[in-house]
Amino acid sequence: MTDLYYIEDDPDIACTVKEYLEQKGFAVTICATLAQAKHALKMHVPVLVLLDWNMPDGRGDSMCRWIRGGWKELPIMFLTVRGDSSDIVFGFENGADDYVVKPFALEVLYSRILALLRRAGNVSEQYLSCGGFRIDQNRRSVFGSSGEISLSAAEYQLLLYLMENKGKTVTREKILEQVWDVNGNYVNDNTLTVTMKRLRDKLNQPSCLKTVRSVGYRMEDTI
Template sequence: MIEIYYVEDDVDISCAVKEFLGQQGYKVSVFSTVASAKEALASMCPTLVLVDWNMPDGSGKLLVQWIRLKWKELPVIFLTVRGDSCDIVSGFENGADDYIVKPFELEVLLSHIKALLRRTGDASRQYLSCGSLSIDLKKMSVYNGTEEIGLSPSEYQLLLYLLQNKGKTITRRKLLEEIWDSCGNYVNDNTLTVTMKRLREKLHQPVCLKTVRSVGYRMEEPE
């Protein structure tokens, strides 16, 4: 299902948009502040983001700049009143893909969403994340927040496998089999311990990477 994050503080507009797009088969999550949108984005990348230009706790333009630091190909549409048209050009320079002027017809919004997704595809599948950690699968790049982290091949594969199985406890034996034995490189149990220690150090001891004592490890969103 296509998941849309809608950053909008006008309850009437957001409810109308959510109901209409829901009827078209889209899942819409509404965020009334920039802060709440950032919190949600930090844990999951949606298919597309709708951003109101003016928010009570910050500018939509600044939110899009923040998004582009982590998800350069995530489709973004600005929703703005006509008086902000001069600023929209600046907004495009900072990463927005399209804009719609308020008030707008819901069918017009839908047509813009469909057109943009035809151009971009579902970019959300390109990203995996948990807490402040994220992987760009296309570029094989790893980030902690906006900081890019350099990992060895085995460290990258270890993090990737845990993120692909987020929420599940993966045994040490399973990790050894999947990451090393599958490549024909048999290693002992200590190799996993050393690799995990180095991975945690490089990622600045992330709270989302849990140790399940005497069993293995689990990626889990922080509370």
Template sequence: MIEVYYTEDDEIIGKSVKEYLEQHNCKVTLCESIADTRKALLNHLPAVVLLDWNMPDGHGSELCCWIRERWKALPIIYLTVRGDSHDIVMGFQNGADDYVVKPFDLAVLYSRILALLRRTENIADTKLFCDDLMLDKEKTAVYDQQKEIIVSQPEYRILLALMENKGKTITRSQLLEQVWDHSGNYVNDNTLTVAMKRLREKLGNPACLKTIRSFGYRMEDTK
């Protein structure tokens, strides 16, 4: 099933697109504002984002740029009445992968979604976000509001495991296995406690890093 987020404030168009796509193996979440879309994306990434340009709380171009700063490979398709060449060029410059002008044929839209997903299915995002924290897997680096935070390898692996499973609780035993199991060094439960304490201090004790008492840890957005 293809998961779709559709940012659209026109109830009739939104309902029409949602009904058609859900008849064709899609799960569609309608977002009536840019704020709703941002909140949804920070909680969970879909397969593709459909984006109107004119929204009640801003322009789709702003949202497109915001998405592209965080997820290089997340597919984005504009669905908008703005069809002159200047707007189309701007849409692609903002980071869109495709641009569809209203009115459009629903069958053609679905075909465009499938074509786009075929081109991007093997591309993996290299950046993970939680509140102001960003982990760059390509650079093996951690940032807080673009300022790099120097962490040890175990601390990085702890944060990677938690951010890759954002919203889920990871047990202490799971972290011990994922972070140290193949290191060849003797570790015990206290090793994780010390590493987590140091990591929290380096990150400034962020609210998004939760301790689940006597069980494990969880990363979740708080902003």
């Protein structure tokens, strides 16, 4: 299924859109507040965000700016209750890719979603998230709650491999094979120990990075 987030505080509208889009093959997660949506995005990045303009804890334009701060290419579609051109222009200025004015026909919304996804592609695949940290694979950048984190090439590859296997315990042998030996660079076991220590220090000893004693490591969501 193709997953998307629908940020909407009206339960009737949200449920109607969710039921329709799920019949079309989408997996829809409804977020009733901006805070809930931010938490969901830190855990997982969908292929698209549907964003209502007026929310109980803020406006859609502020949410759009927040999303763009971490996921620059993630498609965002505003759903605005008014056809006010100033709202629409303001939305685009803050990073929206498209908009639909309420009330809207579900068929129209569906066709606009498909068109936007065709233009954007599956952007969500470039982002990996875990425990409040995220990787932008296209830019080879790592971000935490306080901004971008500078990592060496080995530290980045180690974190990337762990995030690609989020929720799984990976052995030290497998990490050495995939992160170093795959490039034909023989290293000893101490190299992983040192690199892991440096990575943990730069991530401020994150609780999401677990040591599985005598086996290896595991990344898992903790927030």
